[in-house]
Amino acid sequence: MLVGAVSLTAASGADKSIAYQVSTDTYLVSPATLNEIRSIGLVQAESSVEVGSDDSVNVMNAFVIDVGSASANAATGKSARILRERGWEIIGKKRPWFVMMKSTKWDAFAAIESFEAVHLTSYPDIKSLKNKSVKTEASVIITVEVYRGE
Secondary structure: OOEEEEEEEEEOOOOOOOEEEOOOOEEEEOHHHHHHHHOOOEEEEEEEEEEEEOOEEEEEEEEEEEOOOOOHHHHHHHHHHHHHHOOOEEEEEEEOOEEEEEEOOOOEEEEEEEOOHHHHOOOOOOOOOOOOOOOOOOEEEEEEEEEOOO
């Protein structure tokens, strides 16, 4: 069984109903975007952290997901394929262990990477999966945050 993580970043703006700004300083990915990520497999763990940049705060969400693959690299590829079927596009170079994607539907970015416990250090709530195990050996980590432009 494989578990993976996904990171998403969504854009905000007055005409965007899918990502939203909580206050003048805090940006969140929409619940519908997060639900789409959850739906690609069995969620083993999830958490979020607030990350400050300039004069704003982005809420980053992380998921460890089992998509039913035999290896970590296969899980990364399968996760990307499922999201591509739902309208997400691969941006940059696709690697067996890491894929960056964006969705014009959700105005969001997603980073998909093979499970490595070190990638969860920013998410203290995810304690049970800090070490590789049979559960996590073939998982992905997906992180998500609001995209506010370049």
